[in-house]
Amino acid sequence: MKVCLYLEFEKRLHCSGIGSAINNQRRALELNNIRHTSNLCDDFDIIHLNVGPIGPRSLYLIRRMKKKGEKVVIHAHTTADDFRNSFLFSNSIAPFLKRYLTFYYNQADLVLCPSRYTKGVLEMAGVRKPIKVISNGIDTEKFQFSEKKREKFREEYKIDGITLLCVGHLFIRKGIETFVNVAKDFENRFIWVGRRYRRLEGPRVKRIISNTPDNITFIDYIDDIVEVYSGTDIFFFPSYCENQGIVLLEAGACRRPILVRDIEVYRDWLEDGVNCLKAKNDNEFRKKLRILMDDQKLRNKLGENAYKMSQEHSLKNIGAKLKEIYEELLNG
Structure with missing residues (x-):
């Protein structure tokens, strides 16, 4: 099993929570001996898309992967609720973003999100695809008091x-x-x-x-x-x-x-x-x-x-849960 972890605009988002999340995913997979790549030209079984500001390439990749018969996992880090009260005009944009995100998440074979609260928000917004909750995790080796x-x-x-x-x-x-x-x-x-x-x-x-x-x-x-x-x-x-x-x-x-x-x-x-x-x-x-x-x-x-x-949110634990989720998706 090989997984492609992808975040559109990753270089711009490296200082954000979403940037931290995809780095945590990479480390979590490594700790559980799961092969992964971020090279879209590689061969892989699952593409795991992390969602920040929605870009056209992510939607294109979903359609491309589905044509090839490969599984698509979308990690929902963004909702209209947490977009509000952020940037200029974010409150005006939020209702349109909500509709787009609902459409976007419904393109996945499986949606992941970091909390039960977010799962409820997605379901209320109209996301009908299966949703599983998994923590973003924490690198307990890096984050230690010194x-x-x-x-x-x-x-x-x-x-x-x-x-x-x-x-x-x-x-x-x-x-x-x-x-x-x-x-x-x-x-x-x-x-x-x-x-x-x-x-x-x-x-x-x-x-x-x-x-x-x-x-x-x-x-x-x-x-x-x-x-x-x-x-x-x-x-x-x-x-x-x-x-x-x-x-x-x-x-x-x-x-x-x-x-x-x-x-x-x-x-x-x-x-x-x-x-x-x-x-x-x-x-x-x-x-x-x-x-x-x-x-x-x-x-x-x-x-x-x-x-x-x-x-409890260590990357070793999170990687084990991701492995279980991936295998269930491939064997389902």
């Missing part, structure tokens, strides 16, 4: 005291407004690592960023993201909509205590007070942050339980 990397990062950015971190694109959907509003009530450093798309961002994002307090630091890109996780103390992720949230697995693998918005996608695997804290609004975020900052034992407990949670 005291050396912590010291390096804190020295470079002149960090002292308990520091808050968020990782993600600078979108309204990611909770940038909450992040800034909450930071205004604290003296601690708040660090946001993620790309800013100035030409595509709306006036609301520009206004929020132009009025940030001095204790917020924006970092567009960093070579070693493990330095950031190791160098900060609390992972504060106020996103309004996710299909899973790979950065939560990364933070957990680095033993960081997690504070998230209480949204449906997390309810299967993040438990308030056990491996994270959850908040519904800005005031609750402020209260939960104060609790975390004042209670080192709680931070340690949440960080350790987040670590245990992340290990």
Whole structure:
């Protein structure tokens, strides 16, 4: 069995969650001795398409593979819901994207998605092909807390005291407004690592960023993201909509205590007070942050339980599940 893993516009998406997902898939297959390629000219039994911004080549490949009698798996990383409140005009485009994605996903022999929540969204949108849930996974060998990397990062950015971190694109959907509003009530450093798309961002994002307090630091890109996780103390992720949230697995693998918005996608695997804290609004975020900052034992407990949670999503485990899914598809 040989699998072709493909992501259209992969070079442009290498810093995104989708870019991380396809790299995780490659490593997961390698750990389970499954042959794979990204060369469309190679011979393979299954094409596994990862969906970012939809491009014409992906649809062409589906039709080509079906004519050859080969199986098509589409990995649904994108829905209209998580596209909203991102780029300029995204809310206007979202209804049309929803219809197109439903058509697109229905071309597959099998659709994969990273959470039960996303499966429900796809089914409600009209996707009728079989859908299986499989985590994006986490490279547990790469994402490990490092005291050396912590010291390096804190020295470079002149960090002292308990520091808050968020990782993600600078979108309204990611909770940038909450992040800034909450930071205004604290003296601690708040660090946001993620790309800013100035030409595509709306006036609301520009206004929020132009009025940030001095204790917020924006970092567009960093070579070693493990330095950031190791160098900060609390992972504060106020996103309004996710299909899973790979950065939560990364933070957990680095033993960081997690504070998230209480949204449906997390309810299967993040438990308030056990491996994270959850908040519904800005005031609750402020209260939960104060609790975390004042209670080192709680931070340690949440960080350790987040670590245990992340290990369940190891790439070895994910690769074994992918192997089972592929074999079932080929033998079905």
